[in-house]
Structures are given as structure tokens and as C-alpha cells.
Amino acid sequence: xxxxxxxxxxxxxxxxxxxxxxxxxxxxxxxxxxxxxxxxxxxxxxxxxxxxxxxxxxxxxxxxxxxxxxxxxxxxxxxxxxxxxxxxxxxxxxxxxxxxxxxxxxxxxxxxxxxxxxxxxxxxxxxxxxxxxxxxxxxxxxxxxxxxxxxxxxxxxxxxxxxxxxxxxxxxxxxxxxxxxxxxxxxxxxxxxxxxxxxxxxxxxxxxxxxxxxxxxxxxxxxxxxxxxxxxxxxxxxxxxxxxxxxxxxxxxxxxxxxxxxxxxxxxxxxxxxxxxxxxxxxxxxxxxxxxxxxxxxxxxxxxxxxxxxxxxxxxxxxxxxxxxxxxxxxxxxxxxxxxxxxxxxxxxxxxxxxxxxxxxxxxxxxxxxxxxxxxxxxxxxxxxxxxxxxxxxxxxxxxxxxxxxxxxxxxxxxxxxxxxxxxxxxxxxxxxxxxxxxxxxxxxxxxxxxxxxx
Amino acid sequence: xxxxxxxxxxxxxxxxxxxxxxxxxxxxxxxxxxxxxxxxxxxxxxxxxxxxxxxxxxxxxxxxxxxxxxxxxxxxxxxxxxxxxxxxxxxxxxxxxxxxxxxxxxxxxxxxxxxxxxxxxxxxxxxxxxxxxxxxxxxxxxxxxxxxxxxxxxxxxxxxxxxxxxxxxxxxxxxxxxxxxxxxxxxxxxxxxxxxxxxxxxxxxxxxxxxxxxxxxxxxxxxxxxxxxxxxxxxxxxxxxxxxxxxxxxxxxxxxxxxxxxxxxxxxxxxxxxxxxxxxxxxxxxxxxxxxxxxxxxxxxxxxxxxxxxxxxxxxxxxxxxxxxxxxxxxxxxxxxxxxxxxxxxxxxxxxxxxx
Numbered sequence: 090x091x092x093x094x095x096x097x098x099x100x101x102x103x104x105x106x107x108x109x110x111x112x113x114x115x116x117x118x119x120x121x122x123x124x125x126x127x128x129x130x131x132x133x134x135x136x137x138x139x140x141x142x143x144x145x146x147x148x149x150x151x152x153x154x155x156x157x158x159x160x161x162x163x164x165x166x167x168x169x170x171x172x173x174x175x176x177x178x179x180x181x182x183x184x185x186x187x188x189x190x191x192x193x194x195x196x197x198x199x200x201x202x203x204x205x206x207x208x209x210x211x212x213x214x215x216x217x218x219x220x221x222x223x224x225x226x227x228x229x230x231x232x233x234x235x236x237x238x239x240x241x242x243x244x245x246x247x248x249x250x251x252x253x254x255x256x257x258x259x260x261x262x263x264x265x266x267x268x269x270x271x272x273x274x275x276x277x278x279x280x281x282x283x284x285x286x287x288x289x290x291x292x293x294x295x296x297x298x299x300x301x302x303x304x305x306x307x308x309x310x311x312x313x314x315x316x317x318x319x320x321x322x323x324x325x326x327x328x329x330x331x332x333x334x335x336x337x338x339x340x341x342x343x344x345x346x347x348x349x350x351x352x353x354x355x356x357x358x359x360x361x362x363x364x365x366x367x368x369x370x371x372x373x374x375x376x377x378x379x380x381x382x383x384x385x386x387x388x389x390x391x392x393x394x395x396x397x398x399x400x401x402x403x404x405x406x407x408x409x410x411x412x413x414x415x416x417x418x419x420x421x422x423x424x425x426x427x428x429x430x431x432x433x434x435x436x437x438x439x440x441x442x443x444x445x446x447x448x449x450x451x452x453x454x455x456x457x458x459x460x461x462x463x464x465x466x467x468x469x470x471x472x473x474x475x476x477x478x479x480x481x482x483x484x485x486x487x488x489x490x491x492x493x494x495x496x497x498x499x500x501x502x503x504x505x506x507x508x509x510x511x512x513x514x515x516x517x518x519x520x521x522x523x524x525x526x527x528x529x530x531x532x533x534x535x536x537x538x539x540x541x542x543x544x
Numbered sequence: 545x546x547x548x549x550x551x552x553x554x555x556x557x558x559x560x561x562x563x564x565x566x567x568x569x570x571x572x573x574x575x576x577x578x579x580x581x582x583x584x585x586x587x588x589x590x591x592x593x594x595x596x597x598x599x600x601x602x603x604x605x606x607x608x609x610x611x612x613x614x615x616x617x618x619x620x621x622x623x624x625x626x627x628x629x630x631x632x633x634x635x636x637x638x639x640x641x642x643x644x645x646x647x648x649x650x651x652x653x654x655x656x657x658x659x660x661x662x663x664x665x666x667x668x669x670x671x672x673x674x675x676x677x678x679x680x681x682x683x684x685x686x687x688x689x690x691x692x693x694x695x696x697x698x699x700x701x702x703x704x705x706x707x708x709x710x711x712x713x714x715x716x717x718x719x720x721x722x723x724x725x726x727x728x729x730x731x732x733x734x735x736x737x738x739x740x741x742x743x744x745x746x747x748x749x750x751x752x753x754x755x756x757x758x759x760x761x762x763x764x765x766x767x768x769x770x771x772x773x774x775x776x777x778x779x780x781x782x783x784x785x786x787x788x789x790x791x792x793x794x795x796x797x798x799x800x801x802x803x804x805x806x807x808x809x810x811x812x813x814x815x816x817x818x819x820x821x822x823x824x825x826x827x828x829x830x831x832x833x834x835x836x837x838x839x840x841x842x843x844x845x846x847x848x849x850x851x852x853x854x855x856x857x858x859x860x861x862x863x864x865x866x867x868x869x870x871x872x873x874x875x876x877x878x879x880x881x882x883x884x885x886x887x888x889x890x891x892x893x894x895x896x897x898x899x900x
Contacts, residue, residue, distance in 0.1 A: 129784065129788065
């Protein structure tokens with residue numbers, strides 16, 4: 090199949106770009122010929138969007154229609170099946186994960202009104218006094234990564250609340266944001282509300298600098314510049330982890346293996362560290378036995394569960410994993426190569442469990458984009474090791490530990506017992522509160538002609 | 545000591561000039577201390593053995609030595625006399641390289657100015673120069689063009705080395721403020737002075753376009769925009785031409801301190817590129833090469849240049865730029881260059897971490 094032509098979309102209008110970048114898939118084959126949006130195209134899109142921006146919320150019915158089209162329609166010649174195949178080949182995500190992500194996005198849109206309601210405090214003070222939440226600006230910039238399609242729901246959130254949105258998609262997944270934009274336009278979104286600008290990191294930075302609010306996904310280096318910014322919120326590595334302070338029964342080990350390996354270990358809330366008060370080796374062996382059963386076909390197969398990488402990333406990962414294997418105890422299949430070649434030309438990082446007796450080892454807290462867990466000892470009085478986790482899954486009866494984790498501002502979310510890290514009702518935060526970030530509270534007082542009772 | 549007369553080389557072919565100037569640069573009475581010092585290390589006799597453009601490739605690329613050589617040693621003894629100026633390269637790849645110039649650049653710029661006029665440069669025109677000045681040659685060139693066109697020259701001071709430092713240190717906030725400072729000064733000139741030509745760099749054009757008010761002001765006031773210094777991608781150039789400045793003449797100049805300038809030639813029927821640069825055939829030889837061999841037309845190669853003038857001799861210099869080789873224009877003698885870019889620097893140690 091020939092490489093798909095992908096073009097930027099400037100305020101709803103597809104623009105053929107003269108700047109091209111070929112995206113090779115994980116097998117090394119050209120997958121897409123991506124028209125790049127240089128900074129000047131972004132500047133034009135921004136100016137046009139700002140001129141037209143009205144700050145009006147998008148009606149939920151339109152978003153639901155768009156979600157339905159995203160999941161089921163053929164958009165610009167791309168069937169849902171072809172979309173899945175492209176994302177799987179571009180990112181190396183197993184096809185099942187791409188399918189889950191589509192369902193996640195549809196669900197996020199469906200729940201959006203409830204999510205927003207849960208994220209905002211009650212606003213009626215009675216007797217004519219109330220607070221309305223209005224967009225804190227007009228332009229929202231989203232700089233996406235390619236590790237998972239689901240985070241694209243963040244810019245849909247901003248769009249729904251009244252922002253006009255400019256998205257720079259991830260380099261290896263230019264498909265998801267594009268498909269969402271096409272679905273939104275097909276569902277009737279006014280053209281000026283959304284632009285899709287594949288391009289360099291510099292273009293992403295430019296968009297974030299210029300927007301009123303923005304979000305950036307990426308590694309520590311990519312998001313470092315924006316940490317502490319009032320107008321840009323960052324989504325860096327999740328470093329989710331579990332604290333195991335109960336007996337490692339089969340049920341507990343099954344739970345931990347799922348928390349680590351579901352969706353191929355590619356979610357920000359997949360755990361990558363198990364801290365245990367018990368026997369480190371036994372826990373690691375138990376997890377490794379479960380990882381050993383993971384396998385299956387190449388990423389494009391309908392039943393794929395493990396991610397793949399291209400040759401260049403395979404080489405880097407192999408070097409990195411060999412280094413780790415020298416310093417830590419390996420519980421993965423004995424003798425197996427850390428990265429293996431697959432029949433389609435892609436490479437699979439081996440699901441890996443490592444253990445160490447040193448909870449200060451640099452690998453403790455390392456997160457990799459496939460099922461990868463380090464098991465390390467934990468003793469009471471070392472709450473620091475839980476800090477920095479997007480999700481801390483606490484398997485303990487000790488209420489002091491739980492209270493400490495709940496009070497720790499560095500932990501995004503706490504789950505207890507055999508609760509998966511991504512369990513959430515609409516509005517359950519795991520990384521801050523997007524509605525409050527996007528909106529600004531404004532007092533509205535209407536005494537209906539009476540004198541102000543507080544005056 | 546009286547100034548020896550410069551060999552008369554106008555009207556000669558490039559190869560004939562090479563033969564004339566080998567004698568000039570490598571004779572003890574007329575050559576520069578710099579080249580006379582290199583002579584014993586060369587292993588060949590340039591006067592006898594270098595007779596054409598191909599012969600220049602026998603010289604090693606000594607341009608790195610221009611970073612440390614006292615600039616005065618570059619002046620041919622035959623030209624001893626006052627009036628030489630020193631110019632420095634940008635310094636993006638280490639310490640700056642220095643050259644000397646007395647008359648060469650004026651002759652080059654007279655030729656280049658005629659090339660600019662072929663694009664309907666307003667005449668007379670006053671210039672706003674929003675670009676490097678100081679040791680950099682860009683502002684000097686544009687001041688010369690303004691004078692040749694009978695116009696006034698309004699420079700805004702811009703120190704690109706300071707910006708490079710800020711960028712390297714990740715001080716993007718300060719970069720933003722410095723660019724704002726430059727744009728404010730440009731706005732000041734544009735609002736009160738009758739400017740016809742704006743000379744600037746691609747990043748500053750991008751900054752102007754990102755500022756709707758200033759963009760509107762430039763659009764209203766300026767007839768011609770001249771850009772140089774860094775490259776524009778094809779789509780960026782299309783954006784400038786068609787979207788941001790549809791009624792303004794936009795002309796690119798490729799060049800660097802060592803070689804001089806290669807202005808954009810007027811478009812030809814059948815051009816595949818929006819902007820094709822042509823060097824000055826009289827003194828400059830540019831080849832686009834891969835592994836030392838010239839690439840075919842339509843292919844991308846690395847810029848290898850030689851400068852052969854009475855004042856400076858710089859053979860066989862490999863630049864960091866690459867470009868697409870374009871067939872000579874109708875009636876033209878030299879190849880064109882299009883889509884100039886810089887060799888991408890490949891990062892060494894990639895480490896993969898994190899999902900987010």
C-alpha cells in the first residue's frame with residue numbers, strides 16, 4: 090500500500106504543504122508522506138483563529154456526533170480499520186491498544202459534561218449571587234506525543250469549553266489528531282475552531298508560547314521548559330508505581346501484572362515499579378512468570394498485545410536494557426534477547442522484570458514504553474520513593490501509609506488494593522484538573538433591581 | 545613601497561583568472577604572508593600546476609585557519625595600502641572566520657545590485673536593515689545597495705551571536721524579549737520614515753508575521769523584502785510570497801562572509817523552484833557535491849566553493865550548507881542553487897524513556 094498523504098489543516102481548510110517528511114513505520118517502510126506546517130503556516134493559522142475566536146462552548150451533541158464519526162466513519166478515505174493499522178504501524182502500539190484508545194476517546198467525549206461538572210465547584214451562592222466559569226483565553230495549543238492516542242481527549246476538552254484549538258500531532262502518530270479534526274468538521278464544527286499542524290518541535294513551542302492555554306506531552310526534556318508555566322500544563326512520564334505491603338497471592342500478582350502490562354505497558358498509568366515490604370525476588374519471579382505468557386503476533390494483527398519499535402529505537406533500547414541487566418537481577422526468560430526481530434521487520438522489546446536490593450538505584454523509577462517493571466524493597470519511613478508517581482497503587486492495610494500518600498502533593502492519584510491505576514469515574518483527577526486550568530471564575534450578581542443585600 | 549597594479553582580469557574566463565591569480569598569490573613580491581607560508585606545505589607548485597577550476601581542488605581546505613590567522617597576513621603584498629576592512633563570519637560553527645576586503649566586495653555588490661534590480665527594486669529606495677551589523681557583512685552589503693540605489697540606509701543593530709548564546713543556554717524568554725526589542729525599533733523606523741526596502745533574516749520575517757500589527761505596517765510601507773542569512777523551507781517561502789506578502793517583491797540572497805553573495809535570479813519559465821540563487825561567475829565557483837563528486841541537476845549536494853580574487857584566495861572550501869543543483873538559466877553561464885539547507889547534525893546518544 091502506498092504511503093498516505095497527510096496535509097496540514099489551517100482553520101478547517103486542508104493546505105497542501107511544499108515541506109514534506111516521510112514517516113517510516115516500525116518495519117522501516119514509508120507509511121505516510123506528511124506535509125509539514127512551518128512556523129509561518131502556524132503563525133497564519135494562529136492569527137486567523139484569533140480573529141475569528143468567539144469563546145463559545147461547543148454543544149455536546151456535536152462532539153458526540155464527531156466521536157461517532159471518529160470511531161465508525163470513513164474520513165478522507167480512511168476507514169476505522171485503516172486508521173488502526175496506520176497508528177499501529179507508525180507508533181508500534183499493538184492494534185488492540187489503538188482500539189481501546191478509540192473507545193477511551195469516545196467515552197471521554199460522552200462523559201465530558203459530567204467530567205466538567207465534577208471538576209468545578211458549585212457556583213450558586215443564592216439570592217442572585219453566582220459564579221460562572223468562562224474560558225481563560227481564546228486559543229488553546231496542544232503539543233501531542235505518539236505514545237498513545239487517548240491523550241488527544243485533552244484538547245477536545247478545551248474545544249468543548251470554548252477555546253479554538255491548534256494541535257501539533259505526535260511525529261509518529263499524525264493520524265489520531267487528524268482523524269478527530271476531520272470528524273469534528275464533518276460533524277459541523279465551525280472551521281475556524283480547529284487547526285492541525287504537523288511540524289517540528291520548534292513549531293510546537295511557538296504554538297505554546299503564543300496560545301492563551303496549552304498542553305504539552307513528552308519526556309522530561311520536552312516538557313521541562315513549561316514546568317511551572319501558568320499558561321501551559323505538562324504531561325511528562327507517569328512513573329506510576331505500586332506499594333506491595335500484603336502477601337503476594339496469585340490474585341495480587343495477577344493484578345500487578347495487569348497494571349503493568351495492559352495495553353502493552355504504553356499508558357502513563359501503567360506501573361513500572363513495585364516497592365515491596367516482602368521478598369523482592371519472589372515478587373519479581375511471580376511477575377516475570379506472568380510476563381512470560383505475553384506474546385502474540387505483530388502489531389497489525391487484530392489480537393496483538395505487545396508493542397514494537399523500529400530498528401533505530403530497537404538498537405537504543407537493546408543497549409539500554411543490556412546495561413540494566415548487568416546491574417540488576419533479571420527475571421525475564423533466561424537467555425532471551427532484550428529485543429527481538431519480528432517477521433514483519435519490526436522489533437519487539439521483551440517484557441522485562443528486574444529486581445534490585447537497592448531502592449536508591451537509578452533504575453528505580455525508570456519507565457519504558459513496554460511491559461517493564463523494577464521490583465525493589467521498601468521499608469516504612471521511606472515515603473519519598475512514592476513521590477513523583479502519577480498513580481500510586483497502595484496494597485497495604487496500614488492507614489498511616491495511605492494517609493501519607495494522600496497528603497503527598499507529588500502523587501497525582503492514589504488507588505487502593507487491587508484497583509487498576511486507570512480506574513476513574515467522570516471527574517476523578519489523575520493529573521490535576523483540566524477544567525479549572527482552562528476556565529476562569531467570574532462573579533455574576535443580579536439583584537433583579539433590589540439593592541445589594543451585602544452592601 | 546608603491547602599490548603594485550592589480551592584474552587586469554576583467555573579461556577573462558574563470559580558468560584564465562585562475563592562471564593569472566596563481567602567479568599573483570604565490571609570487572613572493574605580490575602574495576600574502578598567509579599563502580606564502582602555506583606554499584612549502586602544499587607539495588605542488590600552484591603557479592605551474594594549477595591552471596583551471598579543477599586544479600583548485602588540489603588545495604586543502606584551509607578555511608579553518610581563518611579563525612586564528614592575523615587578518616593582516618591575508619593581504620597580498622602586492623596590494624599593500626590602506627583601506628582594508630575585516631569581516632567576520634557568523635560563528636555558528638566555532639570561533640568566527642575573518643577575511644579582508646578593500647575593493648572586491650564593492651565590485652561584487654555592483655553586480656549583485658543589478659541582479660536585484662532585475663526584480664523591480666524601487667528606485668530610488670530607502671532601506672530598513674533589520675539584521676546583523678557589527679563585524680558581519682550583511683549590513684555593509686545592504687548599505688552599499690542603498691547607496692547604489694540612491695537611497696538612505698536605516699540599520700537596526702542585531703547581534704546574532706548573543707541570540708545563539710541565549711538559545712544554547714535555553715534562555716528562550718530573553719530571546720523573545722530581544723526579538724521584541726528589534727521589532728520595536730523596526731516599527732519606529734517604519735512608522736516615520738519612507739522605507740521602500742526591508743532587508744532582514746528568515747527568523748525575523750517569521751517574527752514580523754507573528755505580530756499582526758507590524759505585519760500590516762510592513763505590508764503597507766515596504767515594496768521589496770530582501771532576505772538572507774539563513775534558509776527558508778519551500779513552504780515557508782510560499783507562505784511569505786503568497787499568504788503574508790502577496791503584493792510585495794520578495795528576493796532571497798544566498799551568501800556568506802567568505803564567498804560573498806548569490807542573489808536570487810529572476811524566475812524562468814519551467815522553474816521547479818520558487819527561488820534559485822546564482823553566484824558571481826567572475827570570481828566564485830560553487831559546486832554541489834556528494835563524496836567529492838558533483839551531483840546531477842535536481843539533486844542535493846554539499847556546497848563546495850572557491851573564491852578567486854586579487855584580494856582573497858580561498859580554494860576548495862566545504863561549507864555546512866547543502867542545496868539542490870539547478871541548470872543554468874537561459875543565457876546564463878553558471879548553475880543555480882535552490883532549497884539551501886544546513887547539514888543536519890545527528891544526535892549521538894538517544895535515550896528512550898517514559899510514557900505520557
